[in-house]
Every structure is written in C-alpha cells, then in structure tokens.
Amino acid sequence: MQVYLVGGAVRDRLLNLDGADNDYVVVGSTIEQMLSLGYQQVGQDFPVFLHPETKEEYALARTERKSGHGYKGFAFSFNENTTLEEDLLRRDLTINAIAQDENGNLIDPYHGLDDLKNKVLRHVSPAFVEDPLRVLRVARFAARFHHLGFKVAPETLDLMKEITRSGELESLTPERVWIELHKSLKTNNPEVFIEILHYVGALQVVxxxxxxxxxxxxxxxxxxxxxxxxxxxxxxxxxxxxxxxxxxxxxxxxxxxxxxxxxxxxxxxxxxxxxxxxxxxxxxxxxxxxxxxxxxxxxxxxxxxxxxxxxxxxxxxxxxxxxxxxxxxxxxxxxxxxxxxxxxxxxxxxxxxxxxxxxxxxxxxxxxxxxxxxxxxxxxxxxxxxxxxxxxxxxxxxxxxxxxxxxxxxxxxxxxxxxxxxxxxxx
Structure with missing residues (x-):
C-alpha cells in the first residue's frame, strides 16, 4: 500500500499558492484493507475514504472508460494492481497530474512540471474530450491562473471546441454550471472564464x-x-x-x-x-x-x-x-x-x-x-x-x-x- 498526495494540493504548493485541499491516491490497496485500517468509505461511484483522524480524502487508484452520455457517463475500474500512472492518466490537465510520495518526491509521468514552468494549461490525453465538464474546468483554471501568466494550449482549446460541437455540454446540470461559474467569480480574472467559453463556442450553451x-x-x-x-x-x-x-x-x-x-x-x-x-x-x-x-x-x-x-x-x-x-x-x-x-x-x-x-x-x-x-x-x-x-x-x-x-x-x-x-x- 502506497499513498500519494495528488492534484491541486501538489500543483498549488509548486506555485506557492494556498487553499487547495489535500487529496490522496492509494495504490496497492483494497476496500477491505482501507476499512480495516479505520477509514470511512464515502464515495458512491468509486471508493473514496476519509482518514480516521484528519478526515482528508483518500481514493483508491482507478481507471475510467466512457460508458454513456455526459460528464457522469463513465465506468470506473479499481483494484490493487492499478498503477499510479494509470490513475494520473485519467486527469484533465498535466499540471493536475503530478503526485508526491510520502518522502516528498515528485512523480510526473505526463510532464506537468514542464507545463507549470512554461505556464501552460494542457490536457493529459485525448480522453480529455470524453468529459464535457472539463470545458468549464479549464476555463476556470485559465481565470484562476491568468494573473500568473498561464494560457490554455492551442491543442487543448481545439479539444474544447470539439466537445462543444459534440453536443455533450447539454448534459451538464444547471447546478454544475453554477458551481463552475461561481468558482470563477472568485478568481482574480473572472472575465477570462467567460472569454474562454465564448472562444470555444461553449458560452452559447451554458x-x-x-x-x-x-x-x-x-x-x-x-x-x-x-x-x-x-x-x-x-x-x-x-x-x-x-x-x-x-x-x-x-x-x-x-x-x-x-x-x-x-x-x-x-x-x-x-x-x-x-x-x-x-x-x-x-x-x-x-x-x-x-x-x-x-x-x-x-x-x-x-x-x-x-x-x-x-x-x-x-x-x-x-x-x-x-x-x-x-x-x-x-x-x-x-x-x-x-x-x-x-x-x-x-x-x-x-x-x-x-x-x-x-x-x-x-x-x-x-x-x-x-x-x-x-x-x-x-x-x-x-x-x-x-x-x-x-x-x-x-x-x-x-x-x-x-x-x-x-x-x-x-x-x-x-x-x-x-x-x-x-x-x-x-x-
């Protein structure tokens, strides 16, 4: 059983920013083992557990495949043989696909560190197009990190346009759209969220x-x-x-x-x-x-x-x-x-x-x-x-x-x- 800090917490520490919650991925474990260690299971679609003391979230490493329409149309697979690299591959942006082990070592299979250095928001894999919510998420990240000089990679913008053309954006619930809009309104540059959505054609939908x-x-x-x-x-x-x-x-x-x-x-x-x-x-x-x-x-x-x-x-x-x-x-x-x-x-x-x-x-x-x-x-x-x-x-x-x-x-x-x-x- 190996535990890694992942996602926004790693990204924001590397950017010297505060605010992101600690999220962990657990590799080489099972539901039964997590429960035996006192973790409380809270995930519905896939196993997520609360630490018995800190109450921080720990998720079993998982993979996913598109199984239906919309951002909820995914089937998840998890077992003790799922690797960290497989788990990170399903994430949206390379800067969100960096992990840190218990000794502080960084694991960066998809070159997120380079994109952090170059201030680029880039998709991890072509599977990016399978989740329409990512259009709004990337626009929000663009708004949040605009003052630091970050830009969305042209090829990622192309995929966002592809998602818009697919009609999948219509599957987003109004509540989800409001959550992303509301988060963007709290950034330094909320106008960038709207400008990105307009550029990729998504503003007309949401x-x-x-x-x-x-x-x-x-x-x-x-x-x-x-x-x-x-x-x-x-x-x-x-x-x-x-x-x-x-x-x-x-x-x-x-x-x-x-x-x-x-x-x-x-x-x-x-x-x-x-x-x-x-x-x-x-x-x-x-x-x-x-x-x-x-x-x-x-x-x-x-x-x-x-x-x-x-x-x-x-x-x-x-x-x-x-x-x-x-x-x-x-x-x-x-x-x-x-x-x-x-x-x-x-x-x-x-x-x-x-x-x-x-x-x-x-x-x-x-x-x-x-x-x-x-x-x-x-x-x-x-x-x-x-x-x-x-x-x-x-x-x-x-x-x-x-x-x-x-x-x-x-x-x-x-x-x-x-x-x-x-x-x-x-x-």
Missing amino acids: LPEVEKLSGVPGPKRWHPEIDTLVHTMMTLHRIALESKDPVARFAMLCHDLGKGLTPKELWPHHKDHNVTGLEPLEQLCKRLKVPNEYHDFAKIVVYYHTYIHYLYEDGARGIVTLLDHLDAWRRPERIKPWILCCKCDFLGRKGFENRPFPRADYLNEMFVICQTVTAKEFVAQGLKGIAIKQAMFERRVELIDTFLKTIPRTEIDNSANSQPPAETVEQ
Whole structure:
C-alpha cells in the first residue's frame, strides 16, 4: 500500500499558492484493507475514504472508460494492481497530474512540471474530450491562473471546441454550471472564464443570455469598444480589481443583458435596456438555480445601473427618491456595492479606464448623510404612520440639497457630457 498526495494540493504548493485541499491516491490497496485500517468509505461511484483522524480524502487508484452520455457517463475500474500512472492518466490537465510520495518526491509521468514552468494549461490525453465538464474546468483554471501568466494550449482549446460541437455540454446540470461559474467569480480574472467559453463556442450553451451580447454594438461615443460583450468583460475585469465580492461580480456580468434583446434596427442605441434586461436575468437565475442573494442584487444593478448618469437631473428630491427605490434604509449594505457597480460600468469602456467618476464618492457621502435621519425626532413631534415617512423624506431632501451646494458646479454641469444618451433610461 502506497499513498500519494495528488492534484491541486501538489500543483498549488509548486506555485506557492494556498487553499487547495489535500487529496490522496492509494495504490496497492483494497476496500477491505482501507476499512480495516479505520477509514470511512464515502464515495458512491468509486471508493473514496476519509482518514480516521484528519478526515482528508483518500481514493483508491482507478481507471475510467466512457460508458454513456455526459460528464457522469463513465465506468470506473479499481483494484490493487492499478498503477499510479494509470490513475494520473485519467486527469484533465498535466499540471493536475503530478503526485508526491510520502518522502516528498515528485512523480510526473505526463510532464506537468514542464507545463507549470512554461505556464501552460494542457490536457493529459485525448480522453480529455470524453468529459464535457472539463470545458468549464479549464476555463476556470485559465481565470484562476491568468494573473500568473498561464494560457490554455492551442491543442487543448481545439479539444474544447470539439466537445462543444459534440453536443455533450447539454448534459451538464444547471447546478454544475453554477458551481463552475461561481468558482470563477472568485478568481482574480473572472472575465477570462467567460472569454474562454465564448472562444470555444461553449458560452452559447451554458450562458446563452451572455453570449447574445456578442456582436451587439453600443454608440461609439459612449462605447469606443463597440461590442457589448467586450464592454461586459471590461466591467467584470474592473469590478474584480475593485472588489472580491462574487455577488457584485455576478451583477456586472448580467448588468447589460437587456442589450442582447434590442432589435437590430434600433442599434447601436438600447432604449430601456435596464427594463428588458430583467427577463434574461430571471431566465438565467432560474435555470442555474442562482442563490437569492446573487439574484436580488443583480436585479437592482440591471434595473438601476443607468440612473447614476442622471444623478443630479432632479436635484436632491430625485436623489432621495432613487435611494428609496434602492430600499436603502432597510438594506443599507447594498448601496456601496451598487454604487461601485455603477462606477465599474462607467470605467469599463475603452479609453474610460482612468477617467474620474466623482459621482460615486459624492453619492456615497450623500447616503451616509441621509442615514442620520431617524424616525425618533418625528415621533417626538407627534407624527404617525405615513406622516413620519414623508417627514423623513423631506429632511433627507434638505440635507442633500445643502450637500449639493458644496459640490463643484462643474461636476453637475459637466455630468451631461460624461453620460450615455437619456434614451437608455426608462422615461
């Protein structure tokens, strides 16, 4: 019986990264022997055991062969004669097919160390095409390791395209797609996940609402990058630089979904795309069973992200009304992330990356000022019910009106020159 540390734990240690769980492969053992040593069997498709003390996972070395459709269509074979090399051969990427023995020696039959050195994500064997989930996994690894300089090997991209053409991607469960998307949203470069899926044709299958943005133009004056999918990727990249919150990142991925529904004869303008964007958002969230936290925040970003361009249009009263619509007083934790999403939407355009956007800071300040207004003083005045709510509204308007007088007049006067045309907002 020989035990080897395998997979992500070995890879990440070699990359000086933290976070991967320890997974072990056991060679030369049987189910009966593992149970006799006190291991707890938990695997359903193949024998996986929990260590009696550390509770880390130990799996018997195994081989697999394609036996059906989809990423679950595999038959596994395991016995005490299965070698480590045979087990590693079934893995997806060479950098995930490196093992380490109990003495720290590395076993690398498929040249994963060379690919780590050269920063290449490469498939281990032609059997890569048998598992459609690997398209999403490789895209996620590309997103995770992009900041280190890793690229997907051209021949691996070709196999990913082959999987897409085979129709096997349709077998992926919505839950599995969400798991991979969610993990990608936590990487340094979530936009790379989407870009890779788009390149190999898989985005149309797993996120068709996002794929619809490809080739849809925006007005050149406000979107020099032209293509709406490119803009979405730029905003997703920007929010990843500004925030580690995957909820905000998901919202940016979805913020312009409505533009994918604009009739071609209306291009490059997208009147009321904030309204039309709600339907594809609902479809996406329902299909992938997106958690409510992500859905609810994305909904307010989709609908209200254009409103910040007209922040000063209706003065203090309009600003307080906007905060009311955002449910700012019951859900104050949403406001700062929402403002950040609006900022990233503005900066996520070609040539706009370094432009000032003081409205974000001013709106944050105005929200903090409005939070000082409470019902207590109006209750003391004898007001009740709706009268209290109205009095609080008017007090907030007074405070914002005073604050607006401290803002440089050029910020208000010039705001019209730094915003998309008014037709993008529901009238």
